[in-house]
Amino acid sequence: MSDFQVYLTIGIFAAVILVIAFDLADMTLAALLGVGAMIVTGILGEKDFLEVPAIAGGAISLLFGGMVVAHVLDRSGVFEWIGAPFIQFTGGSGKRFLLLLVLTVAAVCAFLPNATTVILFAPLIIRAAKALGVSYVVPMILTAIVSNAAGLLTLVGDPATFIVGSAIGMTFTQYLRQVSFAGLLAVLVIVPLLPRLMPEVWNAHRALPAARSAPRIERPYLAALALSVLAFMVLMFLFGEALPVRIVPPSVAIVAAALALLVIHGARVEQVDDVLRAVDWKTLFFLGAILCLMQGFIKTGLLQGLSLKLHGWFGTDFTLVALAMLAGVGVLSSVLANIPVVAASIVMTKGYLVAAEAVPELALSGEFSDWPAAVLPVFIAMMFGGTLGGNATMIGASANIVSVGICARHGERVTFARFLRYGLPITLAQLAVAALYLLVRRWWLS
Amino acid sequence: MTSRCLYRLFAYAVGAALLATAMVLPAQAGETTDGVKARGRLRCGVSEGIVGFSARDASGRWTGLDADFCRALAAAVLGDPEKVEFRPLKASERFPALNARAIDVLARNTSWTMSREVLLNVRFPGVLFYDAQGFMVGANSGVKTAADLKGATICVVKGTTHVEQMADYFDGRGDRIVPLVIDSEIGAADAFFAGKCRALTSDASQLAAARLRAPGGPTAFVILPERISKEPLGAAVRGGDDGWFMTVRWVLFALIAAEENGITQANVEARMSGAHSAIVRRLLGYQKQYARALGVRPDWMVRAIRAAGNYGEIFERNVGGESALKLDRGPNRLWTQGGLMYAPPLR
Secondary structure, X not given: OOHXXXXXXXXXXXXXXXXXXXOOOOHHHHHHHHHHHHHHOOOOOHHHXXXXXXXXXXXHHHHHHHHHHHHHHHHHOHHHXXXXXXXXXXXXXXXXXXXXXXXXXXXXXXXXXXXXXXXXXXXXXXXXXXXXXXXXHHHHHHHHHHHHHHOOOOOOOOHHHHHHHHHOOOOHHHHHHHOHHHHHHHHHOOHHHHHHHOHHHHOOEOOOOOOOOOOOOOOHHHHHHHHHHXXXXXXXXXXXXXXXXXXXXXXXXXXXHHHHHHHHHHOOOOOHHHHHHHOOHHHHHHHHHHHHHHHHHHHOOOOOOHHHHHHHHHOOOHHHHHHHHHHXXXXXXXHOOHHHHHHHHHHHHXXXXXXXXXXXXHHHOOOOOOOOHHHHHHHHHHHHHHHHHOOOOOOOOHHHHHHHHHHHHOOOOOOHHHHHHHHHHHHHHHHHHHHHHHXXXXXXXX | OOHHHHHHXXXXXXXXXXXXXXXXXXXXXXXXXXHHHHHOOEEEEEOOOEOOOEEEOOOOXXXXXXXXXXXXXXXXXXXXXXXXXXXXXXXXXXXXXXXXXXXXXXXXXXXXXXXXXXXXXXXXXXXXXEEOEEEEEEOOOOOOOHHHHOOOEEEXXXXXXXXXXXXXXXXXXXXXXXEEEEOOHHHHHHHHHOOOXXXXXXXXXXXXXXXXXXXXXXXXXXXXXXXXXXXEEEEEEEOOOHHHHHHXXXXXXXXXXXXXXXXXXXXXXXXXXXOOOHHHHHHHHHHHHHHHHHOOOOOHHHHHHHHHOOHHHHHHHHOOOOOOOOOOOHHHOEHHHOOOEOOOOOO
8 A cells, every 4th residue: 555545545534534523424425435435546455345244244244133133023012012111110210211221231231242232222212212201312322332331341242352352362251350340330430420411311200101011912923933033142142152163143143133034924924025124224334334444444554553653652661551552442443443443453562562572473473372461451451442432423333323323213313423422421431440440450460 | 505515515525536536546456566566665674784684884775685685676566676665673573563564575584484474474485595593602712512501691682583492402402501682683792792691692694794793803703513493584474465475486586596597687688688598588588477467567587686686696795705794605505506595497
């Protein structure tokens, strides 16, 4: 890539983000135009498009599968059935509704993919918000933000944490010991911010009609089968990778989507064509286009190239590097898809640590796992930055994109600025807590 | 201005920008080769200064076997041997730099090893110099063989294969030594000359280079006869870019083939125009045949040879008889002369 192309890549990326931020054009159109610009300027070539399924396929498969399963569950009447007690549990209080959301979404997202969880929770949230007489946009945004933060609770909670953890050979239990507490803090720090950021929902109160018995499910067999598909999907998300034939979450989502389609086709409730038409293709295209743009950005080598510069700037002060990483990856993840940012940051960090002679050159390989304890904060900071940074803007994480897409399909368009109003303060608070955790950790270990 | 006008203005601006850039930019074919051509210069990762391989001379110009190979490569790809940007790197920085795409080729006394190819995904297109790890001691130290170093402190450069190999060598003999691991080649040599170690270990060629700047002159130090490792030094590229790998590989083979066929820096033009033998005619004909596939200049072989000379000339000028190092060619002789240098057929 020539210097001109590097500048051009940054320019195209910046232009797409500015167009979305200032609401100058539809965000999917802006992202696709950006991809088009990268194609005609030779930044993205044939080889890159052959790699696109590898880059974007996982995220898009997860969302597609989640959307199909959620639609089939919705058609089976399951959400109405679960929704009624959920609404009753809020007691008509917006405050209880938001706290209930934080609690349940965090618990589920510690193990399940964030965006899929947002899709599955959306019908419940929309019903509950309508019952409380508040806009569903605010709880949908909160759900996305909590889902991203809760991804830090376990090693498998978020692709970014999983990628970093795998790159350094961190086990599930090591993660629980080293990182999960900070993940919990990142979720908890949201709670005191809710009354200030979301007063319209927090202060809402509506007297709910007296609890009635749960609504009758019209098609109990369909509901049972649809719930079986959901149970299969959840179990496979949790244990699929431990099977003799390893089934990764995106593959699970595809299998679940196929089963859900089979269920609804067999029940003759809806044509397969109609289910597929109900999928939010616009969101999927946007995500695909953003990931293609990321491929162009990664190709510039700018991020990876910082490895040698980091050594020059910070020497071997790993706490300082960790704080810089937290801020840098956090800011980048707020406007770029966090998975490729984190993947490129791993190359950068490993390069830095080898150049700093903290680890041998073999650390550049995927096989190395003998990381000294002193360098772990750098990787932990990367996990925090990649996961929490994405909360700031509506394009920072796939859960945000999905959440905004769902709102739009239900008639409420969420602007970049509106998301930022909630996302930015929460992200700043979460990154501050993460920084504090890193500093306390250093003090404690020293 | 209405939002409709803004939208239209934006659409026009994007359209115009796309059209303009599409017209000014060339079509791209492959990754590193295209990057080098688009940039108009080859970024070559070299040492911070190892005489004979890559070191700045008094005028600040990079010289040495590695530096010349980079010039030959630049001549083949860009048509101009001077279009090389030399990037000095510490040993520990070389693979991060390659991984981060901060350099296009690494020509920095780097040993071709299995771990580097298999685990680091680095590819070695060929061997530029067959070397081996040895030991240097003071001429008056009384040390005659490596066995005499039992219990001694030995200076070694951090981040190199030498550390482990030295440990293996002495462990195998049941001897104990004390390694003094130092950041750079220059630092290790300085520590040795300052008397902090009884011996300095490195590739024999690097020991010879270090000896040139020894206090008291080169004769004050000797290189012991033992060679404790195989160090096939070569240029390295990132894995996953076969096109670039082949370009680097066949530029090296072309330089070796040129020596095999008596084509030199001085006679390459005459041999090309005169077409003395069928072999030379074919050799020079192949360059056109493969140029397009490799993405290099049609006359890439001639340009590479004209820039740096054939392999033998590069060797003699930088590390052989014409150089200060005066190293014997040893295994770096052509295979026809009992050495290991061998270019596969260019047909």
